[in-house]
Amino acid sequence: MKSMKNIFVVVFILIVTESAYTQSSQQPTDDKKKYPDIEIGGTIQPIWMYDFKAGAFPNNEFFLKRARAGLEVKITKNLDAEIEVDLTDAELIKDAKFDYEVNQFVKLSAGKRKIPFSRERLTSVKKLIFVDISKIVKEIEDIGYAGRDIGANIDWLFYTSKTFEVELMAGVYNGTAGNLQGDLNNSKNYAQRLEFNYQKDFSIGVNSSQRLDSITAKYFVANGVDFFVRPFKKLYLDGEALIGKRQSGKLTGGAYATVEYEIGDFLIGLRFEKYFKDVKSNVDSRDIITSKFEWSPNKHMRCQINYVNSKEFGSPAVSELLLSTQISF
Numbered sequence: 001m002k003s004m005k006n007i008f009v010v011v012f013i014l015i016v017t018e019s020a021y022t023q024s025s026q027q028p029t030d031d032k033k034k035y036p037d038i039e040i041g042g043t044i045q046p047i048w049m050y051d052f053k054a055g056a057f058p059n060n061e062f063f064l065k066r067a068r069a070g071l072e073v074k075i076t077k078n079l080d081a082e083i084e085v086d087l088t089d090a091e092l093i094k095d096a097k098f099d100y101e102v103n104q105f106v107k108l109s110a111g112k113r114k115i116p117f118s119r120e121r122l123t124s125v126k127k128l129i130f131v132d133i134s135k136i137v138k139e140i141e142d143i144g145y146a147g148r149d150i151g152a153n154i155d156w157l158f159y160t161s162k163t164f165e166v167e168l169m170a171g172v173y174n175g176t177a178g179n180l181q182g183d184l185n186n187s188k189n190y191a192q193r194l195e196f197n198y199q200k201d202f203s204i205g206v207n208s209s210q211r212l213d214s215i216t217a218k219y220f221v222a223n224g225v226d227f228f229v230r231p232f233k234k235l236y237l238d239g240e241a242l243i244g245k246r247q248s249g250k251l252t253g254g255a256y257a258t259v260e261y262e263i264g265d266f267l268i269g270l271r272f273e274k275y276f277k278d279v280k281s282n283v284d285s286r287d288i289i290t291s292k293f294e295w296s297p298n299k300h301m302r303c304q305i306n307y308v309n310s311k312e313f314g315s316p317a318v319s320e321l322l323l324s325t326q327i328s329f
Contacts, residue, residue, distance in 0.1 A: 037074035043125060044068075045326040052319040064088050065324070066125060070095070078102075094148065107155040114148055116169035116193035117207045119226035119240055120256075121146045129238075129258055130290055131306045131324045135275040136242050136254030141177075143252065145209040145222035145244050149173035149189060169193040175211050187213050203228040209244070220245045234262035243279065253279040267294040285313045302326040 045066040051059045070084035084095040097111030114122055120137045132138075141147035151173030159166040175189035193207040205226045212219050222244030229237045236259070243253035254275035261268050269292045277284035288310045295303045304324045311317040 033077070035074060035076055039072040039074075040070070041072070041329055042067075042069040043326060043328045045125075045324060047131065048323045050321040052321070065131070066326075068094065068125075105157045105160075108153070109155075110152045112148055112150045113153065115146055115173060115189070115191045115209065116153065116171060117146045117191045117209050117222070118224060118242065119205050119228070119238070122193075126326070126328045129260060129269055130271060130292055131304055131322045132290075132308075134240070134254075134256040134271065134273050135286060135288055136252075136256065136273065137240070139252055139254070139275070139277075140222060140224075140242050140244050143222075143244060143246055144175055144177060144189065144211070144220075145191075147177060149175065149177060151189070163199050165197050167195045167197070169195070187211050187215075201230040218247075218249075220247075236260040236262075250278045251280070252277055265296055267296070268292065269294070282313045287311045300328055302328075 043066050045064070046062065047065050048062050049060060053059075065088065067087040068084055069087075070082065072080065072082045074080050078101040080099045080101075082095055082097055082099075083093070085092050086094050093112060095111075095113055097109050097113045099107055099109040101107050116122065118137050118140065120128070120133050121141060137146065151171050153169065153171035156168045156170075157165060158168060170192040171190070173189040173191065175187060189209060189211045191207065191209040193205060195203065195205040197203045206224070207226075208221065208223045210219070210221045222242065224240060224242035226240035227238060231237065237257070239255065239257035241253075241255035243251055246252055254273065256271055256273040258269060258271040271288075271290040271292075273286075273288040273290075275286045275288070276282075288308065290306055290308045292307075293305045297303075302325070304322070304326070306322040306324070307319065308322065309317055309319045
C-alpha cells in the first residue's frame with residue numbers, strides 16, 4: 001500500500017508540474033506581474049563511495065543520495081505554496097507548505113517544513129559545503145530537535161538597515177519528524193532561532209528547541225550557536241555548536257568548524273568535528289576531519305571529492321572517499 005501511495009503521489013506531482021508548465025508558458029510577458037507565477041526545480045545527486053576500512057564488504061558502491069523535484073507557486077503577491085518530493089526518501093514528501101507575507105517584515109507559514117534550528121540544517125542542499133552534514137547535526141535531528149516537521153511558523157525581521165538585520169524565527173510542531181500519519185501524543189515541539197546578519201560577510205545565530213513529553217512528563221531541550229564570516233572576498237569560515245537531551249536523559253553534544261577557499265570555479269575546504277554521544281564521557285565520542293575539492297563549471301552543476309577520516313574513542317581511525325555530482329535545475 002505504501003508503494004502504491006508513493007506512485008500516486010509521484011504521478012500527481014508530474015501532472016501538476018506539466019499543467020503548471022503549460023500555464024506558465026502561456027503567461028503574458030509584460031511588465032505587470034501575473035499570478036499564479038510558477039517555478040519548477042529539482043536536484044539529482046549520484047555518489048560513488050569507497051570504504052578504506054580493512055575487510056569492508058562491499059568496499060565501494062554507487063548510490064543515489066537525492067532525487068528531488070519541487071514546485072513553487074506564487075498564488076498572489078503575498079501568498080506562496082511549495083511542495084517538494086524526494087524519490088530516495090521513505091517519507092517521499094520533503095516539504096509541503098504555504099507562506100503568507102503579512103508585510104515586508106513578517107511572514108507566516110504552515111505545513112511540513114524545516115524547523116528553525118541549526119544553520120547547517122537550514123541550508124539548502126544545493127548550497128551544503130560538503131556531501132554530508134556534520135555528525136552532531138545528524139544526531140540532533142535524529143533525536144527530534146532539527147530537520148523537518150509539521151506545524152506553524154513565523155519569521156519576523158524586526159530590525160533592518162542598509163547593512164545590518166536581526167531576524168527571529170519561531171514555530172510549534174508535532175515532534176514526529178514530519179510523519180504524515182499525524183501526532184503521537186499531546187506534546188508539541190517548540191523551536192526558536194535568532195539571527196544577526198551584517199551584509200553578506202558576517203552572521204551569528206542562536207537557537208533553542210523544547211518539548212514536554214505528555215506521556216513521561218519529562219522535559220527535553222536542545223540549544224545551539226553558530227556563525228559565518230567572510231574575512232576576505234574568497235575565504236569563508238563557519239561553525240556550529242549544539243547540545244541536546246536524549247530520551248535516556250543523557251546530553252549529546254558536539255561542534256564543527258569549516259574553512260573554505262574559492263579559486264575561480266574551484267573550492268577547497270576542510271571541516272573539523274568533535275562529537276559526544278554523552279558529553280560527560282569520552283566513550284562513544286568521535287573526531288572527524290573532512291577535506292574537499294569542488295569544481296562548479298556552471299551554476300547548475302557541482303562536482304565534489306570528499307575524503308573523510310573518522311576516529312572513535314578507543315578505536316583505530318577509518319576513512320572513506322566520496323565522489324559526488326550534483327545537478328540542480
